[in-house]
Amino acid sequence: MAAVGRTRVGKYELGRTLGEGTFAKVKFAKNLETGENVAIKIFDKDKILRHKMVGQIKREISTMKLVRHPNVVRMYEEDGLLYTTCGTPNYVAPEVVKDKGYDGARSDIWSCGVILFVLMAGYLPFEDSNLMSLYKKIFKADFTCPSWFSTSVKKLIKRILDPKPQTRITIPEIIENEWFKKGYQPPHFETEEVNLDDVDAIFSESGDATNLVIERRDEKPVPMNAFDLISTSQGLNLGTLFEKQMGLVKRETRFTSKLPANEILSKIEEAAKPLGFEARKQNYKLKLQGEKSGRKGHLAIASEVFEVAPSLHVVELRKSKGDTLEFHKFYKSLSTSLKDIMWKSQEETSGSDKS
Secondary structure (H helix, E strand, O other): OOOOOOOEEOOOEEEEEEEEEOOOOEEEEEOOOOOEEEEEEEEOOOHHHHHHHHHHHHHHHHHHHHHOOOOOOOOOOOOOEEEOOOHHHOOOOHHHOOOOEEEEEEEEHHHHHHHHHHHHHHOOOOOOOOOHHHHHHHHHOOOOOOOOHHHHHHHHHHHHHOOOOOOOOOOOHOOHHHHHHHOOOOOOOOOOOOOOOOHHHHOOOOOOOOOOOOOOOOOOOOOOHHHHHHHHHHHHHHHHHHHHOOOOOOEEEEEEEEEOOHHHHHHHHHHHHHHHHEEEEEEEEEEEEEEEEOEEEEEEEEEEEEEOOEEEEEEEEEEEOOOOHHHHHHHHHHHHHHOOOOOOOHHHHHHHHOO
């Protein structure tokens, strides 16, 4: 059964916003017939028409409809590079660890090379109990192939595990490699004619209200279920692992509070004002904009309150623009002002008492 007050689009029930851009936002949604979780991209029709971007949207939809593979997830960022540190340390490419932007396709080839090595050798090419020593080995591609590897596979793995992404072997080159081609059976993909009549109908003058989404003011914060809590848990968050072990500063953080949601946002707004931040509130979200320009422009922070239980909320603060170190400094000052509203478990309280 659909939750009361939730927006529905056809057979989908819309949930929290996962991301937002200039022309569209992506929302978490559930297929009410199958129970499947999906991401729905919602476009601002007026902006699309005003900027004459209907053709571009059609191309995007055409491309996505042609992608039919269970293991393909497409991610695009402004400059074509990705910046999220993710993955098990032993498998990640050197450029991912450096945190200066990386080509997702090239870094995936490196990870595939590690998997190939493990499948053939029975152990990892890069292994060390000390994380920094492990990263040094990865940066230098310091590994040795076992004696039972053939000469051809040794050459291929060394080209895949090339620490320089620019000279690393590409997928087309791998497919043409003599070792790879031996016994290789090319996959057969289903082809389907892409029909964009529904897109034409939506952007036509008359318009089609079937897939029209009108956002309304939320009556209460978005609920956070068990899966959301698990995904935000520090124990399962690989980004946190990298940040702690490498001394990197987090780009987002959370705390829990037993105060009502509106009161939490008001307290954040009050605490942020003396720190030189303007606040803009919408529903149970708060956007904080720094008045002074920092090292990387004005610091901007997005905050949202989620309901875990009627008397317990999770507050998420995420840097959306500006310098990460300045965000960390801001959060340190903010958390000092908000310490009275931050809830701690008995375990955390007893731990802080001992220290």
